[in-house]
Amino acid sequence: MKDHDTPPQSGQRRIDWGHLALLLLICGVVVTYLLDARATSLKINNLLLVEPAAIIALILAAFVLPQCFRRKSEDGDAAADSPPENWHNLAKVAALAAAFGAFALSLEVAGFDVATFLFVALGLYICGERKLWVIALFSAVFTLVIVYGYQMLVPYPFPLRIL
């Protein structure tokens, strides 16, 4: 008998934790939103679209849920369905996402110029640039161009610290 004809062994399931977490997050947001909408008012003008849409979303999530649990024999499919965990890559993505979040929150506190310089420098480092002079020069020139460029184009003032 060929390998792929081997029947799946019962009980051997692979849980796609990342996908499960995402699905739970979506369901959490939907349920919280529905409860908030119902707490606001039970009138039709408030719930006409929100309530049916939330219920449909939860039903659809129930259909997706089994896709988070795969038999080990379906590994071929499962691998194609969710990428293999590479902790080094995930750590880089997490670091960049965290830096991006900190950048967005610090824009008005640190000033667009300082925040941009620091984020670009850190981003370059996370993305693999190791020459310090390149990091410093590129970050400085890019910050100058983007700050002055957007100041010319956009009617809103950008809070700045140095420039």
Place this chain on the structure above:
Amino acid sequence: MLDLTAIGDALSILSSSYIAWIYLIPGLLIGLFFGAMPGISITMAMAIFLPLTLYMDFLPAIIFLTSIYTGAGFGGSVPAVLMNIPGTSSAVATTFDGYPMARQGRHNQALGVALASSVVGTLSSYILLLFLIAPVAAVVLKMGPLEMFAIATWGMLLLGALAGTSLWRGLLAGVFGVLLGTVGMNTAGFVRGTMGVPWLLDGIPTIPAMMGLLAASQLLNLINTHYLIEDEADRKISFTRIIEGVKLAFQYPTIIFRGATIGVIIGAIPGVGSSISNLISYAETKRNAPDSDSFGQGNPKGVIAAEAANSSSEGGAMATMLALGIPGGGATAILLAAFAMHNIVGGPSFIGNNKDIVYAIIFSNFAQAILLLFVGLAFVYAASAVVRVPLRFLIPSVLVVSTFGSYAIEGSLSGPITLVIFSVIGWAMVRYHYPVAAVVVGLLLGSLLEQNLIRTWQISRGDLSYALERPGALLIFALMLLSIGITSFSVWRRRRRAAAEALTSEEIGS
């Protein structure tokens, strides 16, 4: 349909002075540049230059602003192809195949295809406008909330067609997007889901959310890649290949014509416009194509369909604006403001009394479309250089540009915060094969769906038989069901054929 005397007057107005023409190229360049800058919308570009038109005569002012409109309409497709960032909401469908083409090293061709489709789309929409301005005005006046709801639902159901590997995930993503699109205060005055955050009263800022879902999420995914196009040989910027792309677009006149027609019709409906027409055109082309499986993986037909529709929406929106004085979106609202600045009131009386001006505007748009081909070629050639930039420089730079763009929309941190949150959500969704485009479409349509559903409910007082009094809406629903039925049937037939072929090849193998 055509008033020949007015046409003659229009031609003499345009040929009597060079003043109206000198603003064409600057307008196109401004539009291309702003359209290609993520976060700076067509509306913003036109708004920034609106005060300048105070010092111009009426016709040159309108020609200048419509040139910006035309340029920005195509400009949005440049970052859509090269970076998966739709510069404007109307370039969402361009990213579906444009970006995969760029990743395969066919960025020159993709941009050429997009440019030619935009040019032909704009041109054909204004030709259609020339003949159809009067009948279009009559139809648009009859559109009620139920018809608008029907069209928005059609847009929603396209999510099924656009969904990736799993239909359930596609639909879940779409409904999730719709729910997010209804956050904030609805038309009846109820405030939901704001968590006490004041800026959420107006809803989740759609443009930053869209930039986060479609672009920033992709950038996070590219962190371990060195170049946008991995193969060095494919990274060349080739004028010949751009021209090849231009020629390729002309091989699919049916797709362009279909896109242009959809664009004009949908673009004429106030509040819907180009952000939906490109999706409907994309889905219709995918449905009709024999190679529909390759859509989303770099099929140039997808780019042609999207670009022909979004650029032709301009003609449709102009029809509503000129004929009824109703702005279909932000850009036509700016044009109406320009009308007002010159003490001219748009609407049926304007078109009745100033047909020569209306025809002059239409003719100048023909010239804009033709000039766009040449100005756009030079612009695209310069913009293609982005594929040669190492991603370690591109990723933080584009994230910063997106952040500045998202801040520029409201002038507050609401944009950047939304951008970050949705980029992380988008990254997770892309990772587990949820079509983020479905969330984007849902987000765009959520408030429109709710608004029209509430209005229909209020008008009908909950009586379902009201639908029978609206044959237009019934026709749209019927077309929608027919379209879904045909799609399901063709998918079923294709799967059956594929299964039969697999069986035959297995038999031959054994």
